[in-house]
Structures are given as structure tokens and as C-alpha cells.
Amino acid sequence: MDIFILTLISGIFVAAASGLVGSFLILRRMALLSDALSHVALPGIALGILFHVVPIWGGLIFLFLGVMLIWVVENKTKLATESVTGVMFVTALAIGALIIPEQDLLEAFFGNVAKLTMLQIGLQTFVALAIITFILIYLKRLTLFSIAPDLSASLKVSSLKMQLILLILIAFTITIGISFVGVLLMSALIIIPAAAARNIAKSFNGFLAVSVAMAILALVSGLLIGEIYNLNPGVMTVMASTSLFVISLFWRGVALKHR
Amino acid sequence: MAGQKIIEVKNLSVTLDGRKIVGDVSFTLQSQEVLAIVGPNGAGKSMLLKTLVGINKHYSGEIYFAPGTKIGYLPQRFHVDFYLPITVREFLNLKPEHKYTLEEVLRLVDIPETWLEQNLATFSSGQLQKILLAWAVIDQPHVLLFDEPTENVDVVSQESIYDLLHELQDRLAISIIIVSHDLDVVYKYANTVLCLNERMLCYGEPVATLTNETLSELYGDHAFFHHHHFGDHHHHDDLQ
Numbered sequence: 001m002d003i004f005i006l007t008l009i010s011g012i013f014v015a016a017a018s019g020l021v022g023s024f025l026i027l028r029r030m031a032l033l034s035d036a037l038s039h040v041a042l043p044g045i046a047l048g049i050l051f052h053v054v055p056i057w058g059g060l061i062f063l064f065l066g067v068m069l070i071w072v073v074e075n076k077t078k079l080a081t082e083s084v085t086g087v088m089f090v091t092a093l094a095i096g097a098l099i100i101p102e103q104d105l106l107e108a109f110f111g112n113v114a115k116l117t118m119l120q121i122g123l124q125t126f127v128a129l130a131i132i133t134f135i136l137i138y139l140k141r142l143t144l145f146s147i148a149p150d151l152s153a154s155l156k157v158s159s160l161k162m163q164l165i166l167l168i169l170i171a172f173t174i175t176i177g178i179s180f181v182g183v184l185l186m187s188a189l190i191i192i193p194a195a196a197a198r199n200i201a202k203s204f205n206g207f208l209a210v211s212v213a214m215a216i217l218a219l220v221s222g223l224l225i226g227e228i229y230n231l232n233p234g235v236m237t238v239m240a241s242t243s244l245f246v247i248s249l250f251w252r253g254v255a256l257k258h259r
Numbered sequence: 260m261a262g263q264k265i266i267e268v269k270n271l272s273v274t275l276d277g278r279k280i281v282g283d284v285s286f287t288l289q290s291q292e293v294l295a296i297v298g299p300n301g302a303g304k305s306m307l308l309k310t311l312v313g314i315n316k317h318y319s320g321e322i323y324f325a326p327g328t329k330i331g332y333l334p335q336r337f338h339v340d341f342y343l344p345i346t347v348r349e350f351l352n353l354k355p356e357h358k359y360t361l362e363e364v365l366r367l368v369d370i371p372e373t374w375l376e377q378n379l380a381t382f383s384s385g386q387l388q389k390i391l392l393a394w395a396v397i398d399q400p401h402v403l404l405f406d407e408p409t410e411n412v413d414v415v416s417q418e419s420i421y422d423l424l425h426e427l428q429d430r431l432a433i434s435i436i437i438v439s440h441d442l443d444v445v446y447k448y449a450n451t452v453l454c455l456n457e458r459m460l461c462y463g464e465p466v467a468t469l470t471n472e473t474l475s476e477l478y479g480d481h482a483f484f485h486h487h488h489f490g491d492h493h494h495h496d497d498l499q
Contacts, residue, residue, distance in 0.1 A: 027343065144353045147343060151394070153314040154332040155355065201344040202378060 003121075004227060007113050010121045011219045013128035014176050015189065019215030020135050021173045022194035023208050024166060027146035031195070033070065033081075035187035036089035037167075038174045040066035042096025042183050045108050049100060054120065055108070056178055062092070063171040071164055096183075111182035111234030113223065124176040131172055142166070143204065180219060181234035192241040193218060196248035200255075214244050263290045265328055265402055265434050266311070271320035273306050280306050282458035284320075286451075288402065293428060293435045295449035295465070297442065299478050302456040304438040305335050308404050311436070328402060331395030335406035335438070337387055339379050347390055348375040351397060358399035367430075368393045368423060384408065385416025392420070396427065403427075403435045407444075417441075421448060442469070 025034050044062030048055030066088065074081045100108055107115070135142065145152040145162040153159050170190075177189050193214035194207075201207035222237025266288040273281040281303040288294055296304050309315040311322060312332045324330075351361055365372055368389050374382075382390065388408065395403055405424065407417075425448055428435055439445060445452050445465050452468055454461040454477045461473045 027340075140353050140355065143345075147340075147345065148334075148337060150309075150314060150334040150337075151332070154312045154330070154334075156313055198342050198344060202346075204345040204349045207344040 003116070003118070004223075006118070006121050007116055008220060008223055010116075010125040010128070011113075011180060011223055012216050013125050013132070014180060015193075015215040015219035016212045017128040017131040017135075017173050018177055018189045018219075019193045019197075019212035020132060020208060021166075021169050022190040022192075022215070023197065023211045024135075024142055024146050025170065025190060026194040026198055027143075028166065030166070030170075031187070031191045033085055034170050034174070034190055036085040037063065037066050037070070037170060038178070038183055038186035039089045039096075040092040041174060041178060042108060043092050043099065045178075045183070046096045046099035049104055056120075056175055059178060059183075060171070060175045063174055064168075066092075067164075067167040067171045071167055074163070075160060107182070109182045109184045110232050111178065111180050111185065113180055113226075113233050116179055120179065124179070127172055127176050131169060131176075135169070138165070180223075181237050185234050185238045188238040188241055189215060189219065192238075192245050196241070196245040199245075199248035199252040214241065214248075218244060263325065264288075265290050265292075265325050266436075267321075267323040268311070269321040269323075271307070271310065271318055271322060273303065273310055273315060273318045275306075275317075279457060281310070281318075281455070284453070284455065284459045286453055286459075286462055288434050288436065290401070290434055291428070291432050292451060293437065293449045294451045294453060295445040296436065296438045296453045296455055297440065297445055297477070298455040298460075300440070304455055305406050307455065308332070308406050308436065308438055312404055325401075329398060329400040331398070331400035331403045331433075333388070333391045333395050333403070333405045335408055337391055339382075339387065343378075343380055345379050346376055347379060350379055350390070351394060354394060354397050356398040359397055361397075364393045364397045367396060367427065383416075385413060385420070388416070388420055389423070392423065392427075396431065396433075399431070401433060403433055405435060406438045407440065424448070445469070 022034075025031055041056075041059035041063050044058035044060065045055040046058070048058030051058075069088065070081060070085060073079050073084045096108070097105060141152070141157055141162065142165070144155070145157060145159065149159055152162065173190060174186050177186050181189050194211040196214050197207050197211035201210050218241035219237050221240045222235075223233045225231060225236040225240070226233030264287055268287070269285050271281060271284045272279060284307060286294065296307060298304050306315060310318050312330055348361060351364070359367065361375065362372060365374070370389055370393060374390070379387070379390070403424070421444055424435060424437070427433065437444065437449065449465055451463065452461070452465045453459060454468075454473060456477055460477050461468045
């Protein structure tokens, strides 16, 4: 089969995972955190390029380091998580930009689907499916933890564990999304569809469904427009999801007026 | 089952950042007993409940529950994000165990079924409290821990929630621990009262226990003259 078609199919699953994970980040108000975290992948990608391994696996290692750091800072120290992630994110960006050769830098920043191998497409589809399955299994617990941490804790659900689970889910989602939209735009794939879905949805299931649908729509149209007009698909994906967000704002405005 | 020991607490202390927030609290709760915890704002009342319910795990002392005791917890604050898209039905279904159907539990707490499909964010804080109550009793708990809200709840809905609690206690034969700053509530509904101002200042049957001396020690001398509704003047939250 044409590798573009495979990329497209893989993209559908990756986008669905992003839309799901993004929904919980929006509820937990962790949108900026996921943005910061995605930049942390850059030094890992740099090392991957230097040592000639698939760059994104280097990225995954650094994402995990970032996740552990955020989790420890948030729970074991009195430091402000916000400032620590802020510092971490610009530093990671600077180190990454320093090491990565200039011709590869744009690719790391904005993604490059053209470089995807069959193996990578297979692996990221598998990871996306694993993320989706995991979220569906833990749906109730994740939801309760996200909207009412106290109620969740009163049911003996460990908040520390739930928080770590969410952070790890973010790390994996960023890892599989970076080849599509790059380090700088990754949060657009995770956050914008969920933010748009929140504007429209009336129920929680609706919220998740719309978020997933919007993420898929954005990524697929981004890939198609990129392919047809020879533009960067990552950038086009972000433009598509932003357009969907703007539409959702109007939708919300109309819905509020008619309430 | 009346008269059976449900909870026993011995020398419970909670220290946060080197400061003792709850000191040396001991009490027992029998089945079908209503225990009121009173004290000024910031006295550690909410922290005591959070410790009992397992949200706060840093404490010293002993907390004993009769085997198989199920707890229903109503937190002091339940802020629903205005943008949060979730219906009452979806919210109640998040509780892992249901002993009542949704329809049954709504009847129990006097909520119309039409609320089920409405968005949680559209309700007033008084209404939200009823929804929380439905949440708390849906798995038939043995004990309800009710942390009275300090803000945004009007007097009328507050009174109706107490009537409701009273009725539930009768019908379901459950024990209740209420955190309150309203002494009327204590006299009206509680079998036992526990005064807390960082440490335990009194414990016993309300009328005999809440002497003028105890009250002035609990709230400070000035509060003596205000009589009831001590908490109403300062709408700070308890220490979280």
C-alpha cells in the first residue's frame, strides 16, 4: 500500500489518542504543561540524530525524564511547578537547537511525515491504540480525578498515581505525534481539539467524542492539504485545528444566545 | 445495629508544615449517631474530615473503622468549572458502586428526574450540594461525612439540606459526622458535639457540653455575645 495512505491511517489513531488525552489535560488545566513538556523532547531528538538512532526514541527518554521531574517537583518539593516547567522548557529548547544540525532543526520543530518509515508508522499506531485502550479502561477514574480530585481521593484512588498516569500518557502521546506536527506544534494537536470540543459539548461523552473527531479532522486535512499543495503538513494541521476552534467559538456564541 | 461502634479515633493529630492543625482528637461514633464538629474557621475541622476519609494521609494516632464500613463524603467545596461539560447522570455514574438506581437515589434526596440530563455547571451551589448528597449515598454508605460549605450557600437551601440529612439518617439508619459553624444545627440534629480549635476542647452531649465557658474558650470571649451563627461573619475557608 502507498506509504501516504498508511501514514494517513496511522494519523487517525494518533489524532484520536491526542484528542482523548487532550480532553483530560483541558479539564485538569494542564494545557500549558503539555506544551512545555513537548519541547523537552528536543534534546533527546538531538541525541538521536547525533547517534544515528530513530530521533523520536531519544525524545521519548527525555520526555520521561521531564515527566518524572514535573511529578517530583509538584509532589515532593515546595517549588512552583509553573516556574520549573517554564525554565525546563526554554532550556530544553535551547540545548536542542544548539545540538541539532540546522537542516534538521525545522523538521524537529514542525514535523516531517515524509521521513516516516513503515516500522515507525506501525509502532506509533500500536502506541496510539494502547493509549486509547488504556484511557477507555480507566475512563471513570481519570474523569473523576480530573473534575473532582477530593471525591476521587475519598474513593481511595491515589491522586499521586493518577497524576503520574496522566503525565505518562502525555509523554507517549507527544512521542507519537511529533513526527506529524513537530515539537513546537505538538500541543496544538493535543490541546486545540479538546478546547474546541469543550465549547460545543453538552455532555462528557460528547466532549470526548467531539475532541477525538476534531483532532482526526484536523490531522487528516492537514496531511491532505500538505500532500496536495506541497506545504508542511504539521503547520497545516495546526491551521486546520485553529479553524475548527474558531468555528466552535461561534457555535458557542450562537448556542448561548438561544439558551 | 444501633449502638454499634462504627468509628473510633484515638489521639489523632495532623501536622502540616510544622504546625499542628489538629491536635489529640479522640472520639467514637456509634451507628445512627449524629456527631457535630464545631469550631471557628481555620480550626482544622475540614482537615479532620479529610483525614478520616483518607484524603490526608499524614497523621499520627489511630483511626479505626468497623470492618466493611463504607463512607460517603461531601466536601466543603465542589467547584464546577463553568465550561465543564458533564450531565448529572454522567456525574453520578462515575461512582464505582451503585446500590440504588439513579431514579431511587434522586427520590431519596428530593431531586426531580429532569435534572439528570442537565449540565452540572447550570446548578446553584445549593442544588449542587443535593447532587453531591445523591453522589454520597448512592452506594449506601454506613457513615456520611458532611463538610458544611462556608461560601455561596443561602440560608434556605442550607436549612433544607439539614432537613434532608435528618430524613436520610432516619430512613437509611446511617451515622453522620457534620462539620458546622452553626450552633442551631448542632442543637437541632446532633447527638454528640466535638469542639475543635486546633485541639479538642469539648466532647459530649450538646446541651450539657456547650456551656458558656466552653463556647467562649472555643470562639474567644467576644463571640460570646453574638450567640448563634458564629461563623457567618468571616467567610474564610477552613485550612485545606
